[in-house]
Amino acid sequence: MDKGARRSFWEVMDDMDRRIIFLILLVVVTLPLIISVGGEIPPTAPVISAHESVEALEAGDYLMVSIDFDATSAPELMPMLRSVLRQAFAKDVKVIMLGHIAIGLPLGHTALEQVAAEYDAEYGVDYVNLGYRPGYIAVMIAMGREIEDIFGTDYQGTPIRDMEVTRDIHSYADIDLLFGFEHGAVIDYWVRYAQARFNQKMTFGTTAVMAPDAYPYLQSGQIEGLIGGLKGAAEYETLIGQPGLGTRGMPAQQWGHLLVIGFIVLGNLGYYFTKGKRKRSGETA
Numbered sequence: 001m002d003k004g005a006r007r008s009f010w011e012v013m014d015d016m017d018r019r020i021i022f023l024i025l026l027v028v029v030t031l032p033l034i035i036s037v038g039g040e041i042p043p044t045a046p047v048i049s050a051h052e053s054v055e056a057l058e059a060g061d062y063l064m065v066s067i068d069f070d071a072t073s074a075p076e077l078m079p080m081l082r083s084v085l086r087q088a089f090a091k092d093v094k095v096i097m098l099g100h101i102a103i104g105l106p107l108g109h110t111a112l113e114q115v116a117a118e119y120d121a122e123y124g125v126d127y128v129n130l131g132y133r134p135g136y137i138a139v140m141i142a143m144g145r146e147i148e149d150i151f152g153t154d155y156q157g158t159p160i161r162d163m164e165v166t167r168d169i170h171s172y173a174d175i176d177l178l179f180g181f182e183h184g185a186v187i188d189y190w191v192r193y194a195q196a197r198f199n200q201k202m203t204f205g206t207t208a209v210m211a212p213d214a215y216p217y218l219q220s221g222q223i224e225g226l227i228g229g230l231k232g233a234a235e236y237e238t239l240i241g242q243p244g245l246g247t248r249g250m251p252a253q254q255w256g257h258l259l260v261i262g263f264i265v266l267g268n269l270g271y272y273f274t275k276g277k278r279k280r281s282g283e284t285a
Helices: 003-014 018-035 045-055 071-090 105-118 136-143 186-198 211-219 229-240 245-280
Strands: 062-068 094-099 127-132 177-182 202-206 226-228
Touching: 045 071, 045 177, 045 202, 045 211, 045 226, 045 229, 062 071, 062 105, 062 186, 071 094, 071 105, 071 177, 071 202, 071 229, 071 245, 094 105, 105 127, 136 186, 177 186, 186 202, 186 211, 202 211, 202 229, 211 226, 226 229, 229 245
Parallel strands: 062 094, 062 177, 094 127, 177 202, 202 226
Antiparallel strands: none
16 A cells, blocks of 8 residues: 555544444444354452352342442443342342432332242242332431331332231341442442441442442452452353343443544544644644
């Protein structure tokens, strides 16, 4: 390729319409989801620890699930939530769901109902959704004394003492494991008030951007395990032997990242090869 042809190529790249870039990104991200190119993702130690914390539960034990995210973080957190619920119901563990982000709790409830149906679990007997109460710090502290004081009814208004699953549940002392799904600072308050004050055993799944902030809790032994981002969700799916959206989403995420990096490289090369012409034409470099 001669010098002129090469310059023309970089000029085209430099002036590429952003809509074309977005279209290419859409194709690259969508194709792996359609053709299911995902494979098993080797689990890392924090995810293995999270899996083991649930695996240690026995039939009849209680798992409290906290939905502390909304739709913006659902692509990362919903796959791990479904995996944890599948693992729990497969072991006949009782599931108690609640949440500290009101607009995200319906997402958690949808996953709970769908997974419960897969295992023929019965609402009020095998699982329950307590719903949302405002003021998460006050809620966390009150639950350490008497859950009924703050969650007297479930999300439908049914008294918790009228349901078999919550009839004998009073405080953290009756909860064998708390599993929180987090996209913000609620994880800090869970550790600060439920773990440090009431010694509640807990494990967390977080968005990728939040995972670094949670690792000190894992290293200090304050939490049992940690699932970080979509990659962590895919690893958890590998551990339970049920590939899902996490496993399918990883190739899309990887190719999307590679494409963005490629565009950055091309953009810089385009600037390098065209800046001389800009200077000669009187444009600002």
